[in-house]
Amino acid sequence: MHPSMFTDAALELIAPAFAKRAQSFPAEHAERTGVREVSFVRSAKGFPSMKIAQIGPLIESVPPRFYGGTERIVSYLTEELVAQGHDVTLFASGDSITSANLIPCCEKALRLNPAVRDPIPYYMIMLDRVRRMASSFDVLHFHIDQFHCPLFRGIARSTVTTLHGRQDLPDLQQLYRAFPDMGLVSISDSQREPIPFANFLGTVYHGLPENLHRPTFSPRGGYLAFLGRISPEKRLDRAIEIARAVGFPLKIAAKVDAADIDYFEAKIKPLLNGNGVEFIGEIADAEKSEFLGEASALLFPINWPEPFGLVMIEAMACGTPVLAFRHGAAPEVIDDGVTGFVVDDIESAIATIPRLLSLDRRRIREAFENRFTVERMAINYGALYARAYTSHGHIPKVHSEEMVASAMGNAVN
Template identity: 55%
Template sequence: MKIAQVTPLYEAVPPRLYGGTERVVAHLTDALVDLGHDVTLFASADAETRARLVPVRDQAIRLDPAPLKSDLASHLVMLHEVLKRADEFDVIHFHTDMIQFPMFEAVADKTLTTLHGRLDMKDIGGVYERWSQFGLVSISDDQRRPLPFANWKATVHHGMPGDIYQASSQSQGYLAFLGRISPEKRPDRAIQIATALNKPLKMAAKVDAADKVYWETVIKPMVEGNPLIEFVGEIGDHQKSAFLGGAEALLFPIDWPEPFGLVMIEAMACGTPVVAFRCGSTTEVIEDGETGFLVDTLEQAVAAAGRAQLLDRDAIRARFDLRFSSTAMARRYLDVYGDLLARRPYAPMSMRDSIMAVHPLIEPRSFVANQA
């Protein structure tokens, strides 16, 4: 199968530090190649992939030192490049939310869009009503709740390659928080849980510009005033096995409709149980009493973190291998791709002609060159 993967350009593929969507795209792309498919990745030039790379920007946006840059312009250039080559692919798999819809109306039946973010924001519903011909994939069933009318084709949980994580059979006695310092992630709860248990807490987290005030006024004073808390900062994939594997439990004390939560399965890959608040996707990812604990209150979280060491770390890793490997994710997507192909109606007009009918400004010579 000839598959295009179209990623956001904010982070490298995979990200150097924090990053979710681009990390998933990286692992999905490599797993599809390993399963024998012909995959083309549209991404920034710093991507590392086993697929054929079409570089559409010199580097990912967030770590680009240029003082002035346009994320919209870079994404439009990428989508134009995908559109020029659309005839080359059986499936074009977008991870760019909704920005591609107006440009790809003529070939909507050969596209699939995975939605990676929250969907309970104002104005979003109107987009999916207007462009209902585009098939969508959710990353958890809970993510769909604000848009029950949307053209959902499947739910595919994220997966990660197990070989980049080393499971640890024994912890080093500390609790871990990994993610972003933001109000919805509730790092304050993590600090409160660790303090109540008198256990060390290591926090490996990114502070976005939008969250600097929250960090400076709420979290930083809690960190600096507590000898149990160690703020590590952002870490990359190569550091996660040691960080998560050494933890007695990962604290996931969220207070928002988390669409998936990669950090939960990263912890599971290291054999580390997860203490998660029952919110968003957590009930779909965590098996209560087996791979961690689901809680509703701070008191329950403290009690759960206190008994996390009783769970079988080898069994937690085994559940990751069964449910959340990158190969398992790729196979589920292949089922969705196959269904998409089976439902596609016969089109007597060539793909080039159908696109040109809607977008006549695309250079005809680009199609000739690509088909040569």
């Protein structure tokens, strides 16, 4: 167990105390969420069910149709909390799919609406709705960076905020110093390093539904894989160089955001000239099992402080070894010599490939099941919720005017 995580004994005391018969979700729900059957099987030795609000991003639906790591994690967590017996409400876009109570805060994912020029007004509307309903919940769990801090400071002890992005931007230090009472959750210990003074409640690693991806123990694809987003910090150019140096085909399943089109055209597209490099484009969750499972290995050659790197555990769920560069959370996620290797440069990456391909894919899958399932993630969050609930109790009813006055006073001070 990672030292920043909770002990198994503590988790058993926290997990919700409900046992209900299994139930299946509609086919579309199963396809989008990865949860096909839910069983309430965990005992918590008397700890009550909680009313939990999950406040998700609006840029993509929850879960997203394609790329969207944060929205995908919010979906997995929400569904598992419902499965564990909690009363969960999800604030998200109207095209989101969930077994929780959905409060739509815009018609559809903002990225899919060509009329949207600025997402901030939609977030303000959502936060006002959360604020008005706050007394209905035991815990508010935010996944939207820091938009909510001024409005919810008065009930900070009943909130949990997961930081999904990088935290090494200087401006963020001022924000966390201004709101020291807001409880934060890091998704890796490395994410905390730029802001060690912040009020961290714990580190909770991401998790996937255990049956989301089927493992492949005898892959036949004979290729290396790159999965995710094409941008300067993801260093697809490194992956291409490594694959060509070791004589392996490289398959690229990735999206290109509008902000990165110029980079793609100038730096990456010229490298996609055959010679074993195949650009597939963006793929859905349902396609990842085959894409990752049939790959000999996943290349993760980043050069930025990636807070977690969901694709690494997606590969591990498929039994596929990972070659990652030593940045961000990679050394925390990869068990060196078991689930993959962490390297420092191109030369060591190339030299490591033979050992990488010899790793036991069954042990890789076992490591995923032991560390990175959604059940473990939800129980860890449940421990944080319980701590907030027992230290503060139910969120008090606060008049809207009082919350606004509090927020304005904080801004002045």
